[in-house]
Amino acid sequence: MGSAPPPTCPEGAGSVADVMLFHSVCGLRPAVRDAAGRLRTAGHRVWTPDLYDGRTAGSVTEGMELAGTIGREVLLRRAVAAAAPHADAGLVYAGLSLGAALAQTVALADGAARGLLMLHGTADLPEEARVRDGLPVQLHVAEPDPFETEDWLGAWYLRMRRAGAEAEIHRYRGAGHLYTDPELPDWDAEAAARTWAVALDFLADPDAAGG
Numbered sequence: 001m002g003s004a005p006p007p008t009c010p011e012g013a014g015s016v017a018d019v020m021l022f023h024s025v026c027g028l029r030p031a032v033r034d035a036a037g038r039l040r041t042a043g044h045r046v047w048t049p050d051l052y053d054g055r056t057a058g059s060v061t062e063g064m065e066l067a068g069t070i071g072r073e074v075l076l077r078r079a080v081a082a083a084a085p086h087a088d089a090g091l092v093y094a095g096l097s098l099g100a101a102l103a104q105t106v107a108l109a110d111g112a113a114r115g116l117l118m119l120h121g122t123a124d125l126p127e128e129a130r131v132r133d134g135l136p137v138q139l140h141v142a143e144p145d146p147f148e149t150e151d152w153l154g155a156w157y158l159r160m161r162r163a164g165a166e167a168e169i170h171r172y173r174g175a176g177h178l179y180t181d182p183e184l185p186d187w188d189a190e191a192a193a194r195t196w197a198v199a200l201d202f203l204a205d206p207d208a209a210g211g
Contacts, residue, residue: 022049
């Protein structure tokens with residue numbers, strides 16, 4: 001289910017993150033592989049498990065139907081199973097859309113998590129949730145986003161902070177929901193470039209990026 005082992009970090013590279021990257025609601029599409037390649041080029045180790053067993057969708061609507069067919073509990077079990085062999089290293093959990101929601105859920109249950117990088121999505125956060133004190137969390141979302149409303153994001157941010165995380169939100173006005181996928185109508189080249197620039201800074205030193 002997981003991808004092939006990632007290449008060794010080039011000699012002389014800076015801080016290296018072990019990144020568990022969960023794909024979007026549309027599945028393990030080329031955009032997700034390209035994102036992983038971008039992170040590997042920066043020297044990070046990245047795993048991209050296929051939670052849909054090879055299936056992909058051509059739109060967010062189709063992807064939601066596919067995710068519903070598989071079921072959230074099954075997807076979460078697959079995400080946990082994919083992360084388990086690498087968790088001792090101290091993972092940065094990352095995800096896009098549905099994958100961001102899964103990354104959040106898994107990261108909050110992993111006391112060894114180094115950080116949480118979320119693009120295009122969040123998950124509900126129980127009032128009693130707790131994380132490693134100061135866990136760096138970075139969220140990138142469109143503005144507006146039909147799935148991530150202003151009220152929801154405000155509540156999500158406050159709950160993250162109460163849970164002990166150092167959370168920050170980056171908004172991209174005018175971008176579509178899945179704006180980092182160039183094969184979807186939501187694509188926004190400028191927003192995607194800005195997102196990855198900020199995300200790479202975050203991965204270079206997650207502990208310095210929160211707040």
